[in-house]
Amino acid sequence: MVAKVVDLRSDTVTKPSEAMRAAMAAADVDDDVLGADPTARRFEAEMTALMGKEAALFVPSGTMANLVSVLVHCDVRGSEVILGDASHIHVYENGGISTIGGVHPKTVANNPDGTMDIDKIVAAIRHRGGALLYPTTRLICLENTHANCGGKCLSVEYTDKVGEIAKSHGLKLHIDGARIFNASVALGVPVDRLVKAADSISVCLSKGLGAPVGSVIVGSKAFIDKAKILRKTLGGGMRQIGVLCAAASVAVRDTVGKLADDHRKAKALAEGLKKIKQFSVDSASVETNMVFFDIMDPRISPDRLCQALEQRNVLAMPASSKSVRFVLHYQISDSDVQYALTCVEKAVEELLKGGTKFEHLTNGATKHSYGH
Ligand SMILES: Cc1ncc(COP(=O)(O)O)c(C=O)c1O
């Protein structure tokens, strides 16, 4: 019998549900480059309505969704985008907006709650008069929820305020909404209201929503028309994508309602971790499905803890040289949370005794570190 693995590395690890697989098998498809895949069109129309925008475009990944969005807004050489110094776009997307798009990043410090100070955003906007010397600010990017800030939610009031600043300075606003549904559920704000101020949003279908692949960009029709061309330029024009959109449609239908449970389980996990005196966990700050905790004992490193957990079939990722990240998703049960906590307690005991011999890692849990 294969031992069950409790995979807390990310909410990207879910396997497609039976309903998703059935929808994939039955999907009505066509060549989406030569014409229009009917299931993709239907799904894009669903997302357009759900997000309260004019149009939507399915893309293979969140990274491509952000890249395409930034490049559409910053389609003139010398453009600059204001974004968080801990944002996914700036830290985890290989600098694609610059290396591929030639867009200059102007980082502003992310606060622990995922925001950037409003006055620092305004101060980062280049004066038009400096065009000979300076890049030209064209875009502001937010991230909601904020992955590197513990899955924190940006409020609708904050988002609207940044939107007002963008508009008053002739700029556009993009939201990296990889987990926007987590924010919507945690805040109790309808998702279309939460993103109302944004000109474009990238929404990951393959994270907490549990679809096997993909993201969707939403925005104005003119924006999406340009995004579609750029998607093709980047090699993201795909053929019978109805197979993927069918699963994504099931994911949106079936999993949004489960996100609150993910948040509850994250809280429960954080409360359990808080009882381990070698850890520092701010369980009160857990707003959605992510739990970050610091290891305060020098005998225990994030890598060694993750290795010891892997030997008990619990998978996690180091988040920095002294912290670990657990991410909850709908395929983690309450008993899995309890099992993981028991394994953490045993791993800590073992590491404190110094008795753990580490086998060669099999699953790659600690080959990849989330941290930066
Ligand atoms: C906040 C955020 N934005 C974008 C992405 C990129 O998504 P993908 O992995 O599908 O490229 C991720 C993680 O995957 C993320 O956490």
Ligand SMILES: C[C@@H](O)[C@H](N)C(=O)O
């Ligand atoms: C690793 C990172 O790119 C991914 N978005 C995650 O949160 O797991």
